[in-house]
Amino acid sequence: MHSRAPTITVCSAAAVALAMLVYNGNLSGDAHAQPAAGKARGIIPGLTRQPSPAAAEVLFDPNDTAILLLDHQTGLFQTVKDVPIAELRNNTVALANIAKLGKAPIIYTASEPNGPNGPLMDELNAFKDYATYVPRKGEISSWDNAEFVKAVEATGRKTLVIAGVWTSVCVAFPALQAKADGYKVYFVTDASGDPSVMASQTTMARLAAAGIVPVSTNAVLCEFQRTWNRPDAAQWGEIYGQLVPHYKAVVESFQRAQEAAKSPQ
Numbered sequence: 001m002h003s004r005a006p007t008i009t010v011c012s013a014a015a016v017a018l019a020m021l022v023y024n025g026n027l028s029g030d031a032h033a034q035p036a037a038g039k040a041r042g043i044i045p046g047l048t049r050q051p052s053p054a055a056a057e058v059l060f061d062p063n064d065t066a067i068l069l070l071d072h073q074t075g076l077f078q079t080v081k082d083v084p085i086a087e088l089r090n091n092t093v094a095l096a097n098i099a100k101l102g103k104a105p106i107i108y109t110a111s112e113p114n115g116p117n118g119p120l121m122d123e124l125n126a127f128k129d130y131a132t133y134v135p136r137k138g139e140i141s142s143w144d145n146a147e148f149v150k151a152v153e154a155t156g157r158k159t160l161v162i163a164g165v166w167t168s169v170c171v172a173f174p175a176l177q178a179k180a181d182g183y184k185v186y187f188v189t190d191a192s193g194d195p196s197v198m199a200s201q202t203t204m205a206r207l208a209a210a211g212i213v214p215v216s217t218n219a220v221l222c223e224f225q226r227t228w229n230r231p232d233a234a235q236w237g238e239i240y241g242q243l244v245p246h247y248k249a250v251v252e253s254f255q256r257a258q259e260a261a262k263s264p265q
Contacts (some may be wrong), residue, residue: 041056041061041063041064042063044226044227045227045230046226046227046228046229046230047226047227047229059223059226060159060161060184060186060223061159062102062103062104062223062224062226064157064158064159065102065104065157065159065160065161065224066099066104066105066106066107066152066155066157066159066160066161067095067096067098067099067104067105067106067107067161067163068106068107068108068142068152068160068161068162068163068164068174069092069095069096069106069107069108069109069124069131069163069164069191070108070109070142070162070163070164070165070170070171070174071109071110071111071117071142071164071165071166071170072088072089072092072108072120072121072124072163072164072165073110073113073117073118073119073120073121073165074118074119074120074121075115075116075117075118076117076118076165076166076193077089077118077121077165077193079166079195080165080166080193080194080195081193081194081195081196081197082167082193082194082195082196082197082199082200083190083192083193083200085193087190088165088190088191088192088193089121089123090242090243091163091188091190091191091217091243092121092123092124092163092191093123093124093126093242094191094217094221094239094242094243095161095163095188095191095217095220096124096126096127096131097239097242098217098220098221098224098239099131100127100130101224101232101235101236101239102224102225104157104224105131105132105155105157106127106130106131106132107131107132107133107134107148107151107152107155108120108124108127108131108132108133108134109133109134109135109136109142109145109148110135110136111136111138111139111140111142111170112136112138113135132151134147134148134151136148140169140170140173141169141170141173141174141177142170142173142174143173143174143177143178143181144173144177152178158182158183158184159183159184159185159186160175160178160183160184160185160186161186161187161188161215161220162174162175162178162185162186162187162188163187163188163191163192164192165192165193165194166192166193166194166195166199167187167189167192167193167194167199167200167203168194168199168200168202168203171187171192171203172187172203172206172207175187175207175210175212176206176207176210176212179210179211179212185212185213186212186213186214186215186220187207187212187213187214187215188215188216188217188220189204189214189215189216190216190217191217217243218243218244221236221239221240221243237251
């Protein structure tokens with residue numbers, strides 16, 4: 001078990017701040033210009049106010065989003081130092097559950113599962129009947145594999161949420177390439193891992209400067225769900241319990257209080 005990442009230093013905090021300044025600058029420039037979405041945005045059921053067109057653009061559209069899980073291999077896990085491995089694996093499974101409940105395509109891949117990087121994490125086997133697995137022929141960047149890009153294109157979706165190991169390579173390379181090819185790209189910081197905190201912070205700066213959006217697994221969950229006023233709210237609540245165990249305790253306490261309030265005195 002790896003220890004948690006150390007507290008961010010003044011220098012590293014400054015680096016992240018600089019990256020976000022560059023990223024915010026890109027928002028108003030051509031570097032952040034995006035093509036039209038693959039699917040037209042529709043009404044979001046359960047909201048008391050539909051977002052304006054401008055407000056709708058700042059959150060991704062679940063109906064135009066695909067989840068890409070890249071190289072979550074057990075050999076690579078042994079090199080990860082910036083996030084606890086148990087959390088990385090848990091967050092990766094949560095992403096897959098989010099995608100499945102939200103009816104978003106999942107595409108997962110490994111460069112060479114029979115090599116020293118090791119096989120894909122066992123937990124992804126639970127999604128093999130829903131997700132699309134693309135074996136690569138050794139390409140480091142999944143975007144350099146023809147079958148992988150064909151699988152992404154076949155979804156018809158123009159928003160990609162990416163997680164993988166290593167962040168600085170297996171996430172960064174295809175994220176940059178997909179962005180250059182006209183996709184809107186997000187990368188999930190806590191479902192990805194790198195050999196050092198410095199490596200992940202450097203990568204965050206590089207990707208943010210290119211207009212690629214860093215998000216957490218929890219943010220992806222909330223952007224997919226959008227409201228508790230929906231018939232499958234309990235299923236979304238189960239994912240919160242998986243992702244944030246303390247939240248499960250909150251739900252249990254609430255349910256017990258409701259039961260106590262209904263019990264005869």
